[in-house]
Amino acid sequence: MLLKKMQKKLISIYFLLILSFSQSSSLANNSDFDTWVKSFKIQAVKSGVSEKVVDEVMSKVIFLPNVIKYDRFQPEFYEDTRTYVKKRTNKKKVKKGLALYKKEKSTIDKIEKEFLVEKELLLALMGIETNFGKYLGKMDIVSSLATLSFDKRRSEFFTKELIILLKLVDQNVIDRKILFGSWAGAFGNFQFMPRTIQNYAIDYNKNTTIELKKTEDSFASAANYLNKIGWKKNTPCFIKINLDISIPNKYLNSSAANIKNKKKVIYFKKYIKNYNDLKINKNLEAAIITPDIDIVPGANTYAPAYLIFSNYEKVLNWNRSLRFALAVCTLKNNFKNEI
Numbered sequence: 001m002l003l004k005k006m007q008k009k010l011i012s013i014y015f016l017l018i019l020s021f022s023q024s025s026s027l028a029n030n031s032d033f034d035t036w037v038k039s040f041k042i043q044a045v046k047s048g049v050s051e052k053v054v055d056e057v058m059s060k061v062i063f064l065p066n067v068i069k070y071d072r073f074q075p076e077f078y079e080d081t082r083t084y085v086k087k088r089t090n091k092k093k094v095k096k097g098l099a100l101y102k103k104e105k106s107t108i109d110k111i112e113k114e115f116l117v118e119k120e121l122l123l124a125l126m127g128i129e130t131n132f133g134k135y136l137g138k139m140d141i142v143s144s145l146a147t148l149s150f151d152k153r154r155s156e157f158f159t160k161e162l163i164i165l166l167k168l169v170d171q172n173v174i175d176r177k178i179l180f181g182s183w184a185g186a187f188g189n190f191q192f193m194p195r196t197i198q199n200y201a202i203d204y205n206k207n208t209t210i211e212l213k214k215t216e217d218s219f220a221s222a223a224n225y226l227n228k229i230g231w232k233k234n235t236p237c238f239i240k241i242n243l244d245i246s247i248p249n250k251y252l253n254s255s256a257a258n259i260k261n262k263k264k265v266i267y268f269k270k271y272i273k274n275y276n277d278l279k280i281n282k283n284l285e286a287a288i289i290t291p292d293i294d295i296v297p298g299a300n301t302y303a304p305a306y307l308i309f310s311n312y313e314k315v316l317n318w319n320r321s322l323r324f325a326l327a328v329c330t331l332k333n334n335f336k337n338e339i
């Protein structure tokens with residue numbers, strides 16, 4: 001009995017200790033964050049953003065602990081390919097995309113012609129990124145970017161993104177009152193990061209601001225981006241293959257960071273069991289990906305496997321995840337059969 005009481009007491013002391021420790025560490029975090037904000041503001045002004053905009057935009061910035069949690073737990077890092085792609089390319093999604101296309105047909109058709117990018121691809125990207133504008137994100141992206149800049153993991157990258165965002169506000173290109181988006185600082189129907197806005201977004205309807213939550217500007221900006229990075233209309237993105245186990249490991253890509261060992265399709269002939277059934281130009285340059293190897297414990301080394309082409313790598317520019325690009329191109333194909 002006495003022992004149990006002592007145990008209880010010890011447990012409660014233990015929890016009190018944990019509680020006070022976590023409180024003091026979060027206080028420490030806050031003051032560290034404030035110090036970071038001060039030095040960031042100096043850096044932003046030095047980079048050419050006006051003091052007025054830096055003060056205004058950074059005045060309400062806060063540290064968002066959830067952003068760090070999301071950063072460490074992205075579905076691209078743990079879902080197997082089949083689950084990831086299936087979840088994001090189902091019939092419901094196709095139906096929703098078709099409804100949007102029907103409503104905005106003249107604008108989308110015009111943009112397709114002007115920028116030489118298939119409407120099915122634009123719809124697929126919007127469908128995967130935000131479920132056709134339904135999940136635009138409600139995070140204050142200035143605070144998201146500030147949190148990720150303060151965090152050590154990719155500090156340099158996010159600091160640059162935040163400075164670009166401040167510059168865009170300073171130049172009146174985007175309205176700071178609508179800067180709500182994803183936990184990672186992406187914004188609008190197609191989830192553009194600030195640098196993508198700076199380099200590729202356009203004011204398509206010429207009303208002086210870029211509105212990435214509206215159809216005209218967001219579709220034209222996405223199409224312009226794909227066109228500029230070299231998307232080739234009417235050429236394939238990927239094709240599923242059955243690999244022979246004799247294939248040397250060096251030809252299997254499992255990371256989106258660096259696609260290696262690209263060869264003409266014909267080069268891989270002896271390693272592909274369904275080679276004769278592949279309805280593609282065998283002189284196209286391709287690489288082989290096996291996306292589950294590094295992520296799914298005990299995954300089969302040879303399945304699923306895909307031949308990927310230059311267009312697939314353009315989608316990786318958008319989001320460097322093998323599964324993301326597979327999902328986008330699969331949804332694009334699903335639209336192709338419907339439009």
Ligand SMILES: [Ca+2]
Pocket residue numbers: 203204205206207208209210211217
């Ligand atoms: Ca506009």
